[in-house]
Amino acid sequence: MSGSVFGTIFQISTWGESHGKGVGVTVDGCPAGIPLSETDIQQWLDRRKPGQSKFTTQRKESDQAEILSGVFEGKTTGTPIAIMVKNTNQRSGDYAEIASYYRPGHADYTFDQKYGFRDYRGGGRSSGRETIGRVAGGAVAMGLLKAVGIDLFAYTKEIGGIRADPGKFSREAILENAVYMPDMDAAARAAELLEQCIREQDSAGGIIECVIRHVPAGLGDPVFDKLDAKLAAAVFSIGAVKGFEVGDGFAAARARGSENNDCFCKGGKKTNHAGGILGGISDGSDIIFRAAIKPTPSISAVQETVNRDGEEISISIKGRHDPVIVPRAVVVVEAMAALTVADALLTGMGSRVDTVREAYTGRSVSI
């Protein structure tokens, strides 16, 4: 099992290595009738593309999405949607050296332990390019969310300890700064911090927040398939994620029950400490979660490690690496959240017998 399949009904299967022929995704189980074009997908891919700012790698990867199947006359047909992005800008030579040793903070060692060997070029399957399949699949999922009126977006909440101020929140700002923060002032300070990281041959981490609005109440399942548990798995499956919390999250562990409970009132809830999910099921208010992202493990500073022969050595990782993963991961978080909600929409349709009956009424044989 290599675990590259995600979802129960709305299901994606991704493939591809950093330095192979390309990367891609097949979306199976997407309902028929959703408008979809390569442009729809490209808009999403462009947000994770490198070379967008000085804080992302300067590789010129065109990352053009090509739809290979599952769309006919501009709409999804209900059959598998295969999407491919060709790899065009790899320089395998850059990576030949890392074949022989284990980079700290990377999966080189664990791949060798699991599989006996690894495609070491650019990280192979554990490269950040793996997320292209997720984002392309997420773009398809967004089409379904849009069809039922759900609004989903994420942004950088914090970089290297610099937080976006909720009081200055501006949704428009998110796409207007290089770090995707909803607060231009914080974004400017984060930019300075990243400049410093580059000078110091070091890297920073941060926190991404995601908001999902207009979710129908009743999505998600009690017990193991709680909507928050599914979101946790989805988001934690993104490389570099080390923490996940919903609503007040870890802060709730320090609150009293009288503070943390959200009282119901006419029209909803007075507060939203819970982050839109109660008992694993959406309550109709905004779903809010955060993911903690570790600092980029590839740094130019000298590090100690061992090689495949077990000898201790010193290394300095060359090549083009982002001083921070967070901004490019924002759209990946959105994609994983969209995929999770899309699947919950489809798996949860039959929770009441009346809805099942209605869905099949009139599906008789009348030619």
Add this chain to the structure above:
Amino acid sequence: MSGSVFGTIFQISTWGESHGKGVGVTVDGCPAGIPLSETDIQQWLDRRKPGQSKFTTQRKESDQAEILSGVFEGKTTGTPIAIMVKNTNQRSGDYAEIASYYRPGHADYTFDQKYGFRDYRGGGRSSGRETIGRVAGGAVAMGLLKAVGIDLFAYTKEIGGIRADPGKFSREAILENAVYMPDMDAAARAAELLEQCIREQDSAGGIIECVIRHVPAGLGDPVFDKLDAKLAAAVFSIGAVKGFEVGDGFAAARARGSENNDCFCKGGKKTNHAGGILGGISDGSDIIFRAAIKPTPSISAVQETVNRDGEEISISIKGRHDPVIVPRAVVVVEAMAALTVADALLTGMGSRVDTVREAYTGRSVSI
């Protein structure tokens, strides 16, 4: 889908409501040949049983595990292991009132939205009694972990902001205090805080930490089925969990790459900021994660809410409720972690063709 099935190969299916005839679990896919008795399971169940201390409800539930199938001559047979615990101490009358309104912080409202109605007695399926099936299943999983030499345990790291001091860590202490802390001093202070919560008709939350030792390197899968993503989903599926982090977790988001990277050395890693998992795959060092638990939502203090007719009302929740969920949830966290690792052991056996070949060598027809 009610989502009460967990795992791919080592799979459990739980059932039961607070005030039905009982609760239980069926474990499917457990390897044959593992010693298992009702006593093995009971030891685990006793740790989540109410009435153990003044901080847990005083209901006298005997919670006796009965193995109904899948064990023959003291060993698992490889076929489904059904375990049942009868409900014996319900007083449905206590709960009749809550049929008509939505308790803050509970799943009453969301169940109604999802299913159209609910079994309101004692929370029905969203009751804490639901975790009995998890714990019984986890006890079976622990038998498999033990067979491959894995050591797994959890404890209360923090209650209401009072933290166990890592410098005073004592594994023996965990089972010697009412709040399952590995630090007797912190435990005493936490006990005082809980007394105060009771007096104030309020409740507290906290943090549980889990350590998994001697995990073979190479467990877990890249991409979606990362071992940490699976643990995140498993732990987040426990009611009241609002946050999850591995290794340094959220703190990693504020560290520099040079601090957060774990350098490899002869025999392993110099540090363990990663918490034992790199790229979703175990690296052989200790797996460490934490879960944030919200304060008990059932409090006696007056709260505002609405009833099923949408009228705003004031309520005060009666009955016997814990001022804190954390201590009883410790064994539930252990159970979910054990189930996750057990499943990873079985799904990951075929990662190298040599291991597959060896497993089937000699499985010929020789009668």
Add this chain to the structure above:
Amino acid sequence: MSGSVFGTIFQISTWGESHGKGVGVTVDGCPAGIPLSETDIQQWLDRRKPGQSKFTTQRKESDQAEILSGVFEGKTTGTPIAIMVKNTNQRSGDYAEIASYYRPGHADYTFDQKYGFRDYRGGGRSSGRETIGRVAGGAVAMGLLKAVGIDLFAYTKEIGGIRADPGKFSREAILENAVYMPDMDAAARAAELLEQCIREQDSAGGIIECVIRHVPAGLGDPVFDKLDAKLAAAVFSIGAVKGFEVGDGFAAARARGSENNDCFCKGGKKTNHAGGILGGISDGSDIIFRAAIKPTPSISAVQETVNRDGEEISISIKGRHDPVIVPRAVVVVEAMAALTVADALLTGMGSRVDTVREAYTGRSVSI
């Protein structure tokens, strides 16, 4: 993996051995709001119960179904429905001998090869009692089928070469004879043949036919999850099934295209050689399939085999055994078909985006 879980959304998990404490099933994913009582389930179980006629074993098993969870105020709640039947009439002594050797036509040898040992009492998990969980689960599924207007029934088409005459088909007759044939004359001749089998210490096989009416067009999926492929797996998972065919089945392999094609006409199709499924998807006409059942492997006549030490021996199987499995398997076939269709109804609800949108319209937060 012991493979005792069936279905994707409407999912059952069965457990239990012939001589353990009982057998049972947990149904997860059944929609809320379906009327369900123990009587509903008992009616189905009574049709597979032994001791009904001289052609079924004379063991007096009461086989009383007990619903343990998931039903509240007479309706399914959407959460797991656990059903148990206690074992009451086992005499383990009868079976002690078979621990040491491999019965021809049974799974004794293969269980030993797979698991290293087996619960040999009464066949353990491979006993016919395993089907009780299927039938109880199938009874729940029938409630969902009924809710959408589907009519599903099966009968004995053939025993030991004696066929029910389609020209004499009577649905009422099915439950009026000991072999569940829709043709009383054929039933009488089959009864004679079975008498002869008993005298000769031998057994007979046969064919079961199942008809599913008023299935909405559009159920099932192209490619791997074709509705007929799902039915094939479901029915072939019943012990003793050796063949499965849909519509004209094997006869279609000898027909010409011009004969086998069903021409469409106003209101449907002129013929139904296809058996109601085209390209894996229901076409709205009757779904018709047949299963071939092998003769009961337990016969009193002397047979040769080997014991666990590999020595060749002669055996004569004692105890109470049916001369034919077919009649008691009819309701098991119905159950597996009902479970398959129920799951197809739930997994297929989201095939069009319009249906998804409609299902969630009005699921807003309005308290």
Add this chain to the structure above:
Amino acid sequence: MSGSVFGTIFQISTWGESHGKGVGVTVDGCPAGIPLSETDIQQWLDRRKPGQSKFTTQRKESDQAEILSGVFEGKTTGTPIAIMVKNTNQRSGDYAEIASYYRPGHADYTFDQKYGFRDYRGGGRSSGRETIGRVAGGAVAMGLLKAVGIDLFAYTKEIGGIRADPGKFSREAILENAVYMPDMDAAARAAELLEQCIREQDSAGGIIECVIRHVPAGLGDPVFDKLDAKLAAAVFSIGAVKGFEVGDGFAAARARGSENNDCFCKGGKKTNHAGGILGGISDGSDIIFRAAIKPTPSISAVQETVNRDGEEISISIKGRHDPVIVPRAVVVVEAMAALTVADALLTGMGSRVDTVREAYTGRSVSI
């Protein structure tokens, strides 16, 4: 759900329509270390390619397999193997007409019912080209089977009632005649029959038999995931399959128990009526099954049907169509069987705790 994902651990996801950009498959969960090249896959694809004889369509499809990921230095890496075959020879114009009506025996009508519309060009997703993904995936699975010593092959047993004589069985003959029969005489007679079908603008069906040798005893699971049930689903998921039987199959329904039981003897079984599977688990003898294939539904003869407006019309299907599907389906049957056995090998590794322990012994942290 469009159901284009197959398998639990060794899992494939296929995509592609007849007249889209291509067709393909992603294999996830294949163990690392299996030699694999495009040539390995091409050999399999070439056997289902059209234009091989006058009984297959004369379209010149090159059907060249391209491996896009998951293979490094000539061996599988354990990560997803994506394989694509570009569509090169479509003439959409041929099919424009069929957009408006429902071809008898095809899935046109049922696709419209399920999805609301369809990609009508060349059958879209229900085209025979869909099987390319299966065959490419099956070629990968064969690498795993080979690694554990399993030999799997299929052939045409019967076409239009003309049977290959078991007494004249020659494995070499299979690839030496246009209909893949193991009996050259029968093949010659089948060829004559197909000539006649062409002259009569009609088509024929047939039966494919598959043999799997050297399967380890103990593969497959009791209850729902029986190895024969899995094979049934796999093979029945191939378009045009209408029947499936294992061992004696339907003939077993007419045999007596004393005839049908296979007596065990030193070294195995005296006979193999069961077809190598007992209680759903392989017994180490040859696994043998047969699939009934319906006649090609596309025939040039005039047929009656209705159009999308419900009007009754007469049609004659133009274009290039095989008078028989059977020969090209032989390799598809092999592929589906190989995929099923590969998955059973991986899901079944953990049936005994000793095997689990051994697989992880030495997987410690020793750098």
